[in-house]
Amino acid sequence: MTPKAERAETTRQADLLERAGRYLAGGGLGLFVLPPEVNLVIAEGRGSHVTTVDGRDYIDYHLGSGPALLGHGHPEIVAAVQRQVPKGSTYYFLNEPVIRLAERMVEAIPCADQVHFTGSGTEATFFAMRLARGATGRSKILKFEGGWHGMNDYALWGTVPKRPSPYPNAEPDSIGIPEVLRGQVLVAPFNDAARAVEIIRQNAHELAAVIVEPLQRVLQPVPGFLEAVREAATRAGSVLIFDEIVTGFRIAWGGAQERYGVVPDVATYGKAMSGGFPMAAIAGRSEIMKHFDARRTERPRLVWASGTLNGNPVSATAGLAALDILSRPGAYEHFHKIGGRLRREIEALGARHGFAVQAPGEDAVFGVRFTARKPLRNWEDLLTSDTQLNLRWSTELLTRGILVNPNEKFYLSLAHTDADVDRTLEACDQAFAAIKR
Ligand SMILES: Cc1ncc(COP(=O)(O)O)c(C=O)c1O
The missing domain is CATH 3.40.640.10 (Type I PLP-dependent aspartate aminotransferase-like (Major domain))
Structure with missing residues (x-):
């Protein structure tokens, strides 16, 4: 196959990722690079969602590492x-x-x-x-x-x-x-x-x-x-x-x-x-x-x-x-409602699948940590969390269209809806089941 024909068979995203690997130091924009099997190139963000250059939709819980608190493109x-x-x-x-x-x-x-x-x-x-x-x-x-x-x-x-x-x-x-x-x-x-x-x-x-x-x-x-x-x-x-x-x-x-x-x-x-x-x-x-x-x-x-x-x-x-x-009424109530529900139900789903999982933090920004250590008070406590298991779980979420940064934080935006949370919890449930296998 000629190089040209080979290129025609790869997706736009695979092509861009290959070029990112060649031209960007570390293949990314800083320290945090997604695992290669779930790495992606974003074309567009709207509200609580982002779409890749290949047209794949994700619910975004990273929000640019936090800045998009109102959702993308408000x-x-x-x-x-x-x-x-x-x-x-x-x-x-x-x-x-x-x-x-x-x-x-x-x-x-x-x-x-x-x-x-x-x-x-x-x-x-x-x-x-x-x-x-x-x-x-x-x-x-x-x-x-x-x-x-x-x-x-x-x-x-x-x-x-x-x-x-x-x-x-x-x-x-x-x-x-x-x-x-x-x-x-x-x-x-x-x-x-x-x-x-x-x-x-x-x-x-x-x-x-x-x-x-x-x-x-x-x-x-x-x-x-x-x-x-x-x-x-x-x-x-x-x-x-x-x-x-x-x-x-x-x-x-x-x-x-x-x-x-x-x-x-x-x-x-x-x-x-x-x-x-x-x-x-x-x-x-x-x-x-x-x-x-x-x-x-x-x-x-x-x-x-x-x-x-x-x-x-x-x-x-x-x-x-x-x-x-x-500053309008209801903004912070929204984070408590949506984020609070997500935190409680992720912990409950984890427990149902037999994992010691906690979602420490605040409703607008929290983490998911695989550890039985309670309460989590300092770095030494966090060192007990199973980061490999978290990476596998997060990777399962990424394959199911949930954009998270493994072992980092879930960021909530004003644009996240109950329907987003429903879809996310379904993916979390499947991801727990998958890592159990
Ligand atoms: C608490 C805190 N301080 C400082 C920084 C650094 O900010 P920046 O990435 O804009 O340099 C960050 C970035 O994540 C942060 O979370």
């Missing part, structure tokens, strides 16, 4: 963006949508007096930590084992270790992290208030910030944990940073700060805040944000944070439309 976001695009897509200087978005965020976010925009979540956490170092004149950062703050050099310590770390020391997750940062990033187990408070106390004079995902991946904070960290950070004079890049505008209008009733000094936002367009932000109290402000801070104390695409008017326009929709 008509109000599309219309707003279409009005903005002909007026230009980037200016560097101030524009009305970004000023209005900052105002809207300050109204919604408990800790926010002011906002600074960035291009990605990785930049937001990176600059938030620099802000804390600038504001305190100290250099160490405490994070929590298993906590994910993006790809910057300070974030990638103790994120996915194979075994618990020798706290407060941890290993970098990636090669290429400067060795000089060892000892600058401390790590504690999530949900262990006593240990966190002790590490904060022992390092008080050097600790610039504590950064925490208040809902750490899929782990809820136990009562009292965030409160104890808040109090210890205040006592040490360290900045408390909530990484709300997942939780912001998702688990409540006021994010984790509202849901769990603890207010940090600074919070990082991303994903849902810009309606599926690239943008992220740092929000915080005025006396800390002033270190970004050349009008209020002498040059030697000024924290540098800038970026060509910061405050992009198209992303800001999408964000304003998204926040308008989310």
